[in-house]
Amino acid sequence: MDNHPGAESPLQSSSARAPEQLHFTGSGAEYFGIWIVNLLLTIVTLGIYSAWAKVRRLQYFYRHTELAGSSFDFHGSPTRILIGRVIALGMLFAYNYSVRLQSALTIVVLAVIAFVMPWLLRNSFRFRLYNTSWRGTRFHFRGTVARAYRVFLLNGFLALITLYVMAPFAHQRLKAYQHDNSWFGRTRCSFHARAGQFYLIYLLLLGAIVVFWLVIGFSGIGGALGSLLQAQKHGGHSNPQAVFRVMAILYGAVIVMAVSIGPLFHALITNLIWNNTRLGEHRIECNMSPWVLIWITASNFVLVAVTLGLFIPWAMVRQARFQLESVRLFPASDLQEFVAAEPETIGAVGEEAATAFDFDISL
Amino acid sequence: MLQANYFDGRSTRVRLVDLSVVGEDLVIAGEGIDFRVPFIGVKVDERLGAAPRRLRFPDGTFCEVRDLAALDTLLSMTAHRDGWVDRMQRHLQFALFAAVACVALAAAGYEWGLPWAAARAAQHLPPAVGKTLSVQTLKLLDGKLFMPSKIAPERRQALSAKFHALRLPEGGSPDSELLFRSSPQLGANAFTLPDGTIIVLDDLVTSIDDDRQILAVFAHELGHAHGRHSLQLLLHSSAVGAFWAFYVGDISALLAAAPAALVQARYSQDLERQADDYGAALLAHNGMSPALLADALKKLAASHAGTSAGGYLSSHPSTDERMRHLLLLAASFKSI
Numbered sequence: 001m002d003n004h005p006g007a008e009s010p011l012q013s014s015s016a017r018a019p020e021q022l023h024f025t026g027s028g029a030e031y032f033g034i035w036i037v038n039l040l041l042t043i044v045t046l047g048i049y050s051a052w053a054k055v056r057r058l059q060y061f062y063r064h065t066e067l068a069g070s071s072f073d074f075h076g077s078p079t080r081i082l083i084g085r086v087i088a089l090g091m092l093f094a095y096n097y098s099v100r101l102q103s104a105l106t107i108v109v110l111a112v113i114a115f116v117m118p119w120l121l122r123n124s125f126r127f128r129l130y131n132t133s134w135r136g137t138r139f140h141f142r143g144t145v146a147r148a149y150r151v152f153l154l155n156g157f158l159a160l161i162t163l164y165v166m167a168p169f170a171h172q173r174l175k176a177y178q179h180d181n182s183w184f185g186r187t188r189c190s191f192h193a194r195a196g197q198f199y200l201i202y203l204l205l206l207g208a209i210v211v212f213w214l215v216i217g218f219s220g221i222g223g224a225l226g227s228l229l230q231a232q233k234h235g236g237h238s239n240p241q242a243v244f245r246v247m248a249i250l251y252g253a254v255i256v257m258a259v260s261i262g263p264l265f266h267a268l269i270t271n272l273i274w275n276n277t278r279l280g281e282h283r284i285e286c287n288m289s290p291w292v293l294i295w296i297t298a299s300n301f302v303l304v305a306v307t308l309g310l311f312i313p314w315a316m317v318r319q320a321r322f323q324l325e326s327v328r329l330f331p332a333s334d335l336q337e338f339v340a341a342e343p344e345t346i347g348a349v350g351e352e353a354a355t356a357f358d359f360d361i362s363l
Numbered sequence: 364m365l366q367a368n369y370f371d372g373r374s375t376r377v378r379l380v381d382l383s384v385v386g387e388d389l390v391i392a393g394e395g396i397d398f399r400v401p402f403i404g405v406k407v408d409e410r411l412g413a414a415p416r417r418l419r420f421p422d423g424t425f426c427e428v429r430d431l432a433a434l435d436t437l438l439s440m441t442a443h444r445d446g447w448v449d450r451m452q453r454h455l456q457f458a459l460f461a462a463v464a465c466v467a468l469a470a471a472g473y474e475w476g477l478p479w480a481a482a483r484a485a486q487h488l489p490p491a492v493g494k495t496l497s498v499q500t501l502k503l504l505d506g507k508l509f510m511p512s513k514i515a516p517e518r519r520q521a522l523s524a525k526f527h528a529l530r531l532p533e534g535g536s537p538d539s540e541l542l543f544r545s546s547p548q549l550g551a552n553a554f555t556l557p558d559g560t561i562i563v564l565d566d567l568v569t570s571i572d573d574d575r576q577i578l579a580v581f582a583h584e585l586g587h588a589h590g591r592h593s594l595q596l597l598l599h600s601s602a603v604g605a606f607w608a609f610y611v612g613d614i615s616a617l618l619a620a621a622p623a624a625l626v627q628a629r630y631s632q633d634l635e636r637q638a639d640d641y642g643a644a645l646l647a648h649n650g651m652s653p654a655l656l657a658d659a660l661k662k663l664a665a666s667h668a669g670t671s672a673g674g675y676l677s678s679h680p681s682t683d684e685r686m687r688h689l690l691l692l693a694a695s696f697k698s699i
Contacts, residue, residue, distance in 0.1 A: 025413060025414070026412060026413075026414070027412065027413075030412035030413065031412065032458060033452050033453060033454075033455070033457070033458040034411065034412070034452045036458050036461040036462050036465060037448065037451045037452045037457065037458065037461050039461070039465050039610075040461040040464050040465050040468075041448070043465060043468050043469070043472075044468070050609075052448075056411065056448075056452075059411055059414075060411045060412065060414065063411055063414035063415060064411075064412065064413075064414045069368075069377075070368065070375075070377065070427065071414065071415050071427065073417070103495075134375070135370050135375040135376075135377065136370035136371070136372040136373075136375070136424070136425060137372075137373075137374065137375050185374075185375070304611060309610055309611050310462075312610075312611065335375060336374070336375055336376045336377060337374070337375070337376075338374060338375040339373065339374050340372060340373045340374060
């Protein structure tokens, strides 16, 4: 880490200050009341209330997240989120219909969506960060639109034509775009992870997936599938029950993979990203255990399924607590010295459109 | 007296202050701070569990309060009243009521609202939508699941002629196209596509030896075409999928992808009954007995007896129940 001679005495360097851990103080039972009322009002208002519900949900989680004795806050306005949702819904309809009704129009609609998407995603970063604050000082995202096109369109295209060989590179560039352009007040964040480190984790992911399917194949399930295909090739009647059994096994295998390899990858990549992000001179450490995350994800999945969703509030709180509390900030100087930047106004269109199209933007 | 952290909104400096109410004003006093604001201009955050609440002042500065009980005491001395959503979120009775109401609304919406909306929407979608969907479905199935029909062209023409000679109860004759295909996998079966096109499989024609009974099956399929049932099913499954994704999507994208088909069996049975009723009415309108459809069903059941889960009958109510219902209809039409 760079030394700042004159600004502080050596005794006050990062090693001398105690690390500050993020704390999450919410509880599942408490959140259940908020969640169920939100759900009821959303149903009764045919979805209109969902924008207010979203603000309450984010406020619940932000305000229960504490750093150095002060909590975060979310300032997004529900009406802006509602406008964003309406536009996002319109785009989603246009997308669905153009994909189902293949015609010349499909290409036009997809091209328009691809063209506005980088701009929307960049806006969604801006909206989310600008409406997040700690101790009354807001975050900001200052990435340019031009870079957004490069990061999303160009790198995405590169990943696609190289059959995803370039995907880890594209992911690294995306995170660099996000974190290098994030500010807390007038203090800028910086991102230091290299593409090589992303490749290492992606290789591990690939290895885990290969091993998983080899195990599935050797444990006889592959045999059942093979004989089924064989029977079909020879024009014989395939037993519908056998088909159903194979489909159920495949579906189950995909679920098992998603609740084991999924969290494993998520923990490793999140640790990498945050361990290599700095807020000004302040270092961040993220130490999420992949095994605990696998346990939480898998048990949440089972409990949500068994309770037909009633466990959702507890599941969300469990997951948030574990993920947030694995993050620590190593202050290089006094955390009272951040200065706020000038206020701006930012619309919510980007964020809603981006989430409607299922882009996972984990910040 | 209430302790709070004061922030000026321009830096992250924490100042410890005491809050008190004097008359109509809130007094903020502490480390280098001493001011009062009319309470009417103070925005109080709603309660979200045990999270700290903020009192926001008109100049953009605010206080973060952790002692929620003491804050309640302070607020009770002012004109502040909690919002109704705030109160609902906090009380167990409301939470339980909301839980019951959610389940009841979801059940009612699924049972009545959704089929009603799907039926209305299916009737109002432009015909082009059904047409395009049908062309695509057929393109997808031809060559994979469907093979060209092996039935003699003369026989097909004869059946088509009889089909088009049927008179519909609402007037006119069927404008549905009748297509013949064969499919070893699907056996004795018939389908109606979203635009009303009816696909008949060879096994169905060969396993029913009475043309009037084949026409009864066509009448049943015309019921599906008349009610636009395949569009309804499509809309129904999209809506169920969208709701499920909204409901569990936050926590598990995987659960959100759970097939909507799991909850659709009963809905499609309802549509089958509707098609039976329409078919029976159509047969009666053409001077034929609805019992013909019951006879056809019997033969189809026999032809499917060998395979375990026969295609034509799996998404349908039990054959016995349908036959009983049709015979009842036959009796009632006779008496008119």
